[in-house]
Amino acid sequence: MTGEPAALRAEAAAWLREHAPRFAADGPAPLSPFEVVDEARERELVELARRWQRHKFEAGWGALSLPTTLGGRGLSRADDVMFTDEESRYHVPTHVLEVTTRMVLPTLVHWSPEKRTSIEGIISGREVWCQLFSEPDAGSDLAALRTRATRQRDGTWTVTGQKVWTSWAHLAQRGYLLARTGADGHGGLTAFELDMAAPGVSIRRIRQMTGASTFNEVFLDQVSLPVDAPIGPVGQGWAVAMTTLMNERLAVGADQIPYDELRAEAARRGRLHQPDVAAGLGAIRARRIVLEQLRQQMVQSVRRGGDPGPEGSAAKLFLAESVLEAARFARWLIGPDIVVDDRWSQFALAWPGIKNAGGTDEVQKTIIANRILGLPKEG
Incomplete structure (x- = not known):
């Protein structure tokens, strides 16, 4: 295996030519990022994407930039981008895992590599994640977030608030949550890992003008999070989020x-x-x-x-x-x-x-x- 860009791209292209067509979705690729499909088709596409992710992982292509100790090849994020570019030539429904693999995964690796179970769940295709950032009264202004996480005496956390425009929340097993744990502004935020099936989590799908419902409102009513739920240090949620958003731009x-x-x-x-x-x-x-x-x-x-x-x-x-x-x-x-x-x-x-x-x-x-x-x- 080589890390030389041209040689690696040629190797990736050859592997994809042989394997990707087996996982391609039926019909022409949609022009819209929010394809209108019924619930059965939606779940079929998610399952196809998860099987493809597992196939890539087992063949050594699932996470090129991850350290070898975490199941990767120890290459560069640029090599991940190269593989994604080659992969985009095929109608494989990877878009349903973009938040999971392109945004959440590098964030976990950078800030919480000890969360091995979560990292392995992503690279093996076992888990779908959603990103719980935007709120009705804050929009894109993360400094104005009001969802609050309060630490209890036993070290656990209780979260109450509302998120909106959350892609794929209705299909996700895990959530990457940004909540307020301190004073107003950037310095009072903490990132958390959230079980989307936890008591107190309610998901309401939003009908878009295309007819699709890939976005959601998520309501958090006294949701209990374990001691080890934070992603990165408490109070460093802004820095954690910046890692996520920088990786999002690579998409x-x-x-x-x-x-x-x-x-x-x-x-x-x-x-x-x-x-x-x-x-x-x-x-x-x-x-x-x-x-x-x-x-x-x-x-x-x-x-x-x-x-x-x-x-x-x-x-x-x-x-x-x-x-x-x-x-x-x-x-x-x-x-x-x-x-x-x-x-x-x-x-x-x-x-x-x-x-x-x-x-x-x-x-x-x-x-x-x-x-x-x-x-x-x-x-």
Whole structure:
């Protein structure tokens, strides 16, 4: 086994060509990140993703960057990104495990490597996790969170509060919870591991305008957490969350802008060579190139031993603008027919949500202003 990027990519590509097609979902890949399916199909996709994750783990591809002592290969997070890029060529429903494997897993490894059972549950496909950050009155502002965890005399914790926009909570066995354990602001937060089946946890699905219900409200009513529930030190939840969000930015990919599909749609309608169509496609293609360059900067930073920096906020902001531009182009290109075209209508309806997912545009602009441009903070 080699850690050389080109050799490792070639090895990964060869392995995926042989194995990934066996785990591909039926039908064309959805254009929307929130595919509309019934509950039976949803559970089928989750089970397929879990079996695929276990197959990767058993073959040594499930967690390249994990230390060998935790079941990985001790390589770089950049190698995980490389494998994900190659994997995205196949219609394997990995999206249902993105929070679990791309965000929760590296956070646990960094802050709580002693949680071996939880780490092994993730890399073996045994457990699905959800991320309990956003709240109704706080939105993306983590400093304004009000869900509170109180430590009891015996060292256990009691949590009360509400979370919202929690992806896959209705299918998750474990939750990654951010709660207030101290004073207001960033310094009073602690991250916790939560059993989603614990007494006092109630989950209510949210109907999205696409018709899907992948988001949830989660109510926590005097939920008891064990002594070892914290992820990282008590009071360091903000730092733990930043590790998660930096890794989330690595999931930003140019393939989320459906240039090839839009080009094929234009060709199918006999409009590919019309000047206005060609200009629109060219602009979307240019956005893909820019986004890929931004992402490569993050990957190279990780490969040098660093973390994804504030350029991740620039990439996320640019992705949100780009997919919305692609959605506007799709509506113009397809016209009224988009109403009866499930793939394109779901794409057009779902992607506006990316302006809020993972931090609103306003939050990203503040990070860019403060950490990239060096502008003074308000107040």
